[in-house]
Amino acid sequence: MELIRQLDTATLAFVTGLAGLLLAGTMVGIRLAGMRNPALRYWALAGLAAAVGHLLAHWALTFHVAMPRVGSLALANAMVTIVHVSLLAGVRAFLGKPPRWLLLAPLALLTASAGYVAPEAWADMRVRIVVLGFLYLVLDAIAAVLLWRSGSARGERFQFVAASAFGFNAVVLAVRIAHALWRHTPDATFAHEPFQTLVFVLGLVFIAVLTVGLALLMFRDRELELRRLVHRDPLTGLFNRRSLFEHAAREQARCERYGAPLSLIMLDIDAFKSVNDTYGHGAGDDVICETAARVALGLRDVDAAFRLGGEEFLILLPSTGLDDAVAVAERLRQSVSDTPMAPIGRTVTASFGVTELARGHEDWERAMRRADTALYRAKDEGRDRVFAMSAPCNTAPADAVLDVP
Ligand SMILES: Nc1nc2c(ncn2[C@@H]2O[C@H](COP(=O)(O)OP(=O)(O)OP(=O)(O)O)[C@@H](O)[C@H]2O)c(=O)[nH]1
Incomplete structure (x- = not known):
């Protein structure tokens, strides 16, 4: 004082x-x-x-x-x-x-x-x-x-x-x-x-x-x-490819620790080249953004969505087994294709490949390749659908086309 x-x-x-x-x-x-x-x-x-x-x-x-x-x-x-x-x-x-x-x-x-x-x-x-x-x-x-x-x-x-x-x-x-x-x-x-x-x-x-x-x-x-x-990917605000492996390693370690499943969804907008060719590259970008927003809206807080590049996305679903991941993919498929995309005034569709990581620290790249294969099977089967592939050592049902609209 x-x-x-x-x-x-x-x-x-x-x-x-x-x-x-x-x-x-x-x-x-x-x-x-x-x-x-x-x-x-x-x-x-x-x-x-x-x-x-x-x-x-x-x-x-x-x-x-x-x-x-x-x-x-x-x-x-x-x-x-x-x-x-x-x-x-x-x-x-x-x-x-x-x-x-x-x-x-x-x-x-x-x-x-x-x-x-x-x-x-x-x-x-x-x-x-x-x-x-x-x-x-x-x-x-x-x-x-x-x-x-x-x-x-x-x-x-x-x-x-x-x-x-x-x-x-x-x-x-x-x-x-x-x-x-x-x-x-x-x-x-x-x-x-x-x-x-x-x-x-x-x-x-x-x-x-x-x-x-x-x-x-x-x-x-x-x-x-x-x-x-x-x-982050500057166009969509989703995580980018660079952050994928860091994210995936963390989630994989967490899920292994708690004995929880971890699934992947890979999705790709169908015939996107024709969107670009018909409406221009700018409108194409807007469609990518709207698709990303619809996907992000349909996920839980713990899930993470990544833009791998172009019109291709990957989703990580912690504590989610193959069947549940297929249900999520089906819901996302509908949310993408059900209503017209505002930038072009018409609907687009997307194809989905789903897989679950095998327990025991399966190599991440291998799981990615399987999701990619599943995605291209969905494309081969006619697009606008979900195709699931179980991990080789899992007892889940054999590969199957799970949704043919
Ligand atoms: N607008 C926009 N187009 C992109 C971007 N990245 C890639 N593309 C275009 O996306 C198109 C992808 O075409 P494709 O790989 O042939 O595939 P697709 O036309 O979607 O056909 P499917 O995948 O077989 O259904 C190409 O024309 C690319 O130039 C991007 O960031 N913005």
């Missing part, structure tokens, strides 16, 4: 202004490093507003600049409101929601004009703390809840640092409001009073932790994006 007593508010305003500049600079630096997340510009603006507000205050306090009281209050209120509004808009943009900055920004005008609309009430520091504190508390609490919820939903622990910073500031604001209501409050923002000083210090901690938290969010987001690019 002695340390708090020794700190003077003019210096704290200066340091907080620098922290605002650091926040803005960090966001600009991340942008220059090539990250294009729209949240960066809102968070940079928040840092800039914090810097302008606090550095101006420091300048006025240090050099005893006489500023019209209502005018300086209006400027300070507008700046601090822009800080909180922009932080929330950035969080929304980061989470892929509309930032609503234009909707929120007029709050800065409202807080700036309060001193002109109700000069007597606004001259009372206690009123300002309660009204502004409550507004900032709500904005910060919303940002904290949004980040925390999405962090929990996605298992993203990195989001908890920024969420905690917002939550921490909301609690500080709540305590400040309670203190203003129940205890004596000095009538100037920068009055030298221990609680006031403590609030400044905690504001500085908020900006510092937030800067770290937001930078972490950005780097984590970038890492996830790179991972997505490495593991």
Whole structure:
């Protein structure tokens, strides 16, 4: 507490202004490093507003600049409101929601004009703390809840640092409001009073932790994006061939460990060349996408769908035996062929090869070749059907065409 007593508010305003500049600079630096997340510009603006507000205050306090009281209050209120509004808009943009900055920004005008609309009430520091504190508390609490919820939903622990910073500031604001209501409050923002000083210090901690938290969010987001690019097919969003073997080895080990079956479905759109030739390559791509979406919709969370290339896909079905995998393939076959494909206005069909991995770590490539053989048997039998081949050492029924529509 002695340390708090020794700190003077003019210096704290200066340091907080620098922290605002650091926040803005960090966001600009991340942008220059090539990250294009729209949240960066809102968070940079928040840092800039914090810097302008606090550095101006420091300048006025240090050099005893006489500023019209209502005018300086209006400027300070507008700046601090822009800080909180922009932080929330950035969080929304980061989470892929509309930032609503234009909707929120007029709050800065409202807080700036309060001193002109109700000069007597606004001259009372206690009123300002309660009204502004409550507004900032709500904005910060919303940002904290949004980040925390999405962090929990996605298992993203990195989001908890920024969420905690917002939550921490909301609690500080709540305590400040309670203190203003129940205890004596000095009538100037920068009055030298221990609680006031403590609030400044905690504001500085908020900006510092937030800067770290937001930078972490950005780097984590970038890492996830790179991972997505490495593991996903850019056209359909399904996993790509490169990630297949890693995925398959993991699932195979898991299924072996629990004694569970593991099945494969390989599928290929029929006569796709004629789709390209009739409707063009672009429409062909769209058909591939729509097929991928229908396939993905028809699977459980634990299943994984891969685009092997062209119009060929592979599906991994953990804990699924051959008979069940055939039923899944049949359901997918119907979902592909039952309704016309929007990009071309007509239906397409697909053929399916299904197999189950033999127990005892069957060579993965061999199982793939069997699924491929089954697929080409389905094509040979007339397309638009499911063909299953059991693993050689399994006791499952012999190879058979299981569905001839
Ligand atoms: N639009 C589009 N076409 C592709 C893509 N990859 C491969 N193709 C085309 O897909 C067609 C595949 O034709 P084929 O292998 O002859 O097979 P198909 O016409 O589907 O005939 P079947 O498989 O025997 O039923 C070729 O014309 C390729 O050029 C892609 O990413 N986009």
